Amino acid sequence: MATSSFNPGELANLLKDFPILSREVHPGVSLAYLDSAATSQKPASVIDAMDEYYRRTNANIHRGIHMLAEEATAKYEDARQKVARFINAHSEREIIFTRNTTEAINLVAYTWARANLKNGDLVILTEMEHHSNLVPWQILASERGIRLEFIPVTDEGLLDLDAYQQLLAQEPRLVSFMHMSNVLGTINPASEIVRMAHAAGAVALVDGAQSVPHFPVDVQDLDADFLAFSAHKMLGPTGIGVLYGKEALLNAMPPFLGGGDMIKKVMLRSFSANSLPHKFEAGTPAIAEGIGLGAAVDYLTHTGMDRIAAYEHELTSYALDRLSEVSGLTVIGPRAELRGGVAAFTLADIHPHDVAQLLDREGLAVRAGHHCAMPLHQRFDLPATTRASFYLYNTRADIDRLASALERVKKLFG
Amino acid sequence: MDDLYREIIIERYKDPLYRGELNPHDITFEDENPLCGDHIRIDLRVDEHGTVTEAAFSGHGCAISQASADLLLESVIGKSLDEVRGLGKQDILDLLGIELGPVRLKCALLSLKVLKAGVYGMGEASDDLVED
Numbered sequence A: 001m002a003t004s005s006f007n008p009g010e011l012a013n014l015l016k017d018f019p020i021l022s023r024e025v026h027p028g029v030s031l032a033y034l035d036s037a038a039t040s041q042k043p044a045s046v047i048d049a050m051d052e053y054y055r056r057t058n059a060n061i062h063r064g065i066h067m068l069a070e071e072a073t074a075k076y077e078d079a080r081q082k083v084a085r086f087i088n089a090h091s092e093r094e095i096i097f098t099r100n101t102t103e104a105i106n107l108v109a110y111t112w113a114r115a116n117l118k119n120g121d122l123v124i125l126t127e128m129e130h131h132s133n134l135v136p137w138q139i140l141a142s143e144r145g146i147r148l149e150f151i152p153v154t155d156e157g158l159l160d161l162d163a164y165q166q167l168l169a170q171e172p173r174l175v176s177f178m179h180m181s182n183v184l185g186t187i188n189p190a191s192e193i194v195r196m197a198h199a200a201g202a203v204a205l206v207d208g209a210q211s212v213p214h215f216p217v218d219v220q221d222l223d224a225d226f227l228a229f230s231a232h233k234m235l236g237p238t239g240i241g242v243l244y245g246k247e248a249l250l251n252a253m254p255p256f257l258g259g260g261d262m263i264k265k266v267m268l269r270s271f272s273a274n275s276l277p278h279k280f281e282a283g284t285p286a287i288a289e290g291i292g293l294g295a296a297v298d299y300l301t302h303t304g305m306d307r308i309a310a311y312e313h314e315l316t317s318y319a320l321d322r323l324s325e326v327s328g329l330t331v332i333g334p335r336a337e338l339r340g341g342v343a344a345f346t347l348a349d350i351h352p353h354d355v356a357q358l359l360d361r362e363g364l365a366v367r368a369g370h371h372c373a374m375p376l377h378q379r380f381d382l383p384a385t386t387r388a389s390f391y392l393y394n395t396r397a398d399i400d401r402l403a404s405a406l407e408r409v410k411k412l413f414g
Numbered sequence B: 001m002d003d004l005y006r007e008i009i010i011e012r013y014k015d016p017l018y019r020g021e022l023n024p025h026d027i028t029f030e031d032e033n034p035l036c037g038d039h040i041r042i043d044l045r046v047d048e049h050g051t052v053t054e055a056a057f058s059g060h061g062c063a064i065s066q067a068s069a070d071l072l073l074e075s076v077i078g079k080s081l082d083e084v085r086g087l088g089k090q091d092i093l094d095l096l097g098i099e100l101g102p103v104r105l106k107c108a109l110l111s112l113k114v115l116k117a118g119v120y121g122m123g124e125a126s127d128d129l130v131e132d
């Protein structure tokens, strides 16, 4: 990899930015947080930006004339610009703030899809999707009779692009897929999948919940029509997410929720919708959280997404090596070169809940279950897995702790 | 290593005394905990006085759910169905001898939920069955 990751001094400084990492989780037991795919920890700069907003600026945005309202509006809209630059959108009008990835995908399902899809139209998804990119389309399927097809997942945990090519012959209207799997870690060839979708005349939605936080994502390179992601997985707060959409598409879509802020004009029996992005943002938004997201983007940009990706890649390779030394442990998903910082595994026939609980005793925070991807687990014939996931604040020491704790779990159940 | 994994729990998980199926049976019920994919089936034989004479469980799950099923069935043999209907959350916690957080509590209570749904002859197991 061309880009260098962090040197030990940089890493030590970076760790100090995350206050939570210095807490004990049990008496005398320090935290090794290996659950960033669920939600990331927050640097002090993000916490401070939100704290500062409430202490000094708090006011409702967009309508007020007073100083606080103007400051609050400026900060909130400034965050939108930061997000637009971060993913290289043409304009901040293409950045719709939502609550999270889930709401961003639902927004497309409730507006674009309801305006454009009819009985019999095909939507292509994949077998590896998170429930948030399955259920909205299932709801639409039962409501309107749209058809769903799924790009299969190979035994190695990759999308079968030949099968995808064949599905495209059925002229789908939409292809909606995850950029990176939250279970397999697979980084899908998103630009290629989008290009193929466009060649078949379909619109492409990319679930960027696991990609945008971890490596550079450029919507111009990707050429996706929609990209959804959550602030809380990229060092930002919960309660705010993003739907990026190409401006022409967003303009042609009907609004989502109705209410204040999304209107230009309201009469007793009718309204006209506001311009982008406000058209899709009814009611008072998560203002502090938007500002927190802006601070998170600053942190990531300042640290360098290339370097974060390079560091996580090293860490993931190391983790896969260390985990492969634990006998009876099987990691699902592809080899290190094709994946991001996620390792879901089984350990002999020990139930993942037991594994996670015992790891917690040693201060290791991992996740056990189906990780909101039940169909994917069924595909691999597994009821559940244990998942360790990494971010820029994890170290080799965390992984060493994980590997040796897993040995002790095995011994207890041996 | 940990209180939750007291010897009795590991022991009953590894070598359960009441694992299996009873065919024929008088009562059978199965259900799962969708959160973790745990699945438990319980079969009972009951005599003419309404007393449980034999019990067995099958399925799969974590140590807490399996051990609690095994201990629960041990405790109901010789009890009347009325007594079984009266069992609650605290009885399971007493059997296990541990404290549990909300997530693991669901694992521990799955077998009681299945047992009571079967005894009540319900179509579906409800969480209300295991509230105290």
Ligand SMILES: Cc1ncc(COP(=O)(O)O)c(C=O)c1O
Binding pocket: A037, A038, A100, A101, A102, A103, A130, A132, A133, A178, A180, A181, A182, A207, A209, A210, A230, A241, A372
């Ligand atoms: C790939 C993927 N998509 C969607 C989501 C849903 O994100 P959120 O819960 O923030 O809406 C997640 C997070 O769990 C995810 O990993």
